[in-house]
Amino acid sequence: MARETTDFRGIVIYRRDYRERDLLVKMLTDKAGPAMFYVRDGKKRGFRMASDLLPFTHGTYIGALADDGLSFINAASETHQYQQIAGDLSKNAYASYLLALVDHAFIDNRPLGGWFDQVAAALNLINRGQDEQVVTNVMETQLLTVFGVAPTWHQCVICGRADRPLDFSEQYGGMLCNQHWYLDAHRFHLDRRTVYYLQQFATLNLQRVNNIKINPLTKQRLQLTLDTLYNDQVGLRLKSKRFIQQMNRLEQKMGNLGRRD
Structure with missing residues (x-):
C-alpha cells in the first residue's frame, strides 16, 4: 500500500466518528479523487484542525495519499467553508x-x-x-x-x-x-x-x-x-x-x- 506525502486541494464530503476519539473524513481531492482519511484524535477537544475538516470546507491540505485504503492528513492551510451552503x-x-x-x-x-x-x-x-x-x-x-x-x-x-x-x-x-x-x-x-x-x-x-x-x-x-x-x-x-x-x-x-x- 503505497503512500505519498504531498499537498493537495480537497473538499470535505462528510465525516463520521471512528472509535472513541478519532474521525474518518471523506474528501474529494484533486490528486486522488474521493479518499477516506483517518484523523487521529479528531474528536478531541481543541484539535487543531477541527474547523478545517467540517463538511463543505475546501482548501489546501498536506497528507499521505494512499493508493488503496485509508489516507492521512497532517496539516491544512487556506481552508474556507462554503458558508451560504452550510447555512441554507x-x-x-x-x-x-x-x-x-x-x-x-x-x-x-x-x-x-x-x-x-x-x-x-x-x-x-x-x-x-x-x-x-x-x-x-x-x-x-x-x-x-x-x-x-x-x-x-x-x-x-x-x-x-x-x-x-x-x-x-x-x-x-x-x-x-x-x-x-x-x-x-x-x-x-x-x-x-x-x-x-x-x-x-x-x-x-x-x-x-x-x-x-x-x-x-x-x-x-x-x-x-x-x-x-x-x-x-x-x-x-x-x-x-x-x-x-x-x-x-x-x-x-x-x-x-x-x-x-
Missing part, C-alpha cells in the same frame, strides 16, 4: 446530493482529471447564490458519462441530423429527429427549450459561468428528464436525492395551501 437548507441539500453523486461516480484513490475543478466551480456557484437545482442538473447531465451512460444529445442517433426538431429516446440512447420519432412510441416528448438546455449542460464549463437563470416550468422538465435517466439507466437512488424530493413536495404543498388562503 436547500443549498445544503443540493450540495450534499452533488457530492454524494460524485462520490459514487468515481473510484476512491484515483485521479479525477478536470472533474475536481468542475465540482469546485459548481459548489462556488451554489454558494454565491446561483440556482442550486440548475447547477446540480448541469453536473447530473455530465456525470451520466462517468456512470457509463453516454446519451447522444446534439443530433439524431439514426441519421445524424441536428437541423430538425429533436426528442430523447431511452430505447435508442439519445436524440431522434422528427423523421424518426415513429421508432419510439415512448420517447420523452420534450419541448425544444428543454432539449436546448440539456445540450448546453452536456458540455458547459461551470468555471466560465457567472449567472444561470431558467424559468420554473423548464426546470421541472429538466429535473424530470434527469430523474428518469438516473432511475432507469444508472439505477442510483441516493438518500440525499430522496431528501430533496421530500423537501420539494413539502414546499409545493405549502405553496398550494398559501394560494387557498
Whole structure:
C-alpha cells in the first residue's frame, strides 16, 4: 500500500466518528479523487484542525495519499467553508446530493482529471447564490458519462441530423429527429427549450459561468428528464436525492395551501 506525502486541494464530503476519539473524513481531492482519511484524535477537544475538516470546507491540505485504503492528513492551510451552503437548507441539500453523486461516480484513490475543478466551480456557484437545482442538473447531465451512460444529445442517433426538431429516446440512447420519432412510441416528448438546455449542460464549463437563470416550468422538465435517466439507466437512488424530493413536495404543498388562503 503505497503512500505519498504531498499537498493537495480537497473538499470535505462528510465525516463520521471512528472509535472513541478519532474521525474518518471523506474528501474529494484533486490528486486522488474521493479518499477516506483517518484523523487521529479528531474528536478531541481543541484539535487543531477541527474547523478545517467540517463538511463543505475546501482548501489546501498536506497528507499521505494512499493508493488503496485509508489516507492521512497532517496539516491544512487556506481552508474556507462554503458558508451560504452550510447555512441554507436547500443549498445544503443540493450540495450534499452533488457530492454524494460524485462520490459514487468515481473510484476512491484515483485521479479525477478536470472533474475536481468542475465540482469546485459548481459548489462556488451554489454558494454565491446561483440556482442550486440548475447547477446540480448541469453536473447530473455530465456525470451520466462517468456512470457509463453516454446519451447522444446534439443530433439524431439514426441519421445524424441536428437541423430538425429533436426528442430523447431511452430505447435508442439519445436524440431522434422528427423523421424518426415513429421508432419510439415512448420517447420523452420534450419541448425544444428543454432539449436546448440539456445540450448546453452536456458540455458547459461551470468555471466560465457567472449567472444561470431558467424559468420554473423548464426546470421541472429538466429535473424530470434527469430523474428518469438516473432511475432507469444508472439505477442510483441516493438518500440525499430522496431528501430533496421530500423537501420539494413539502414546499409545493405549502405553496398550494398559501394560494387557498
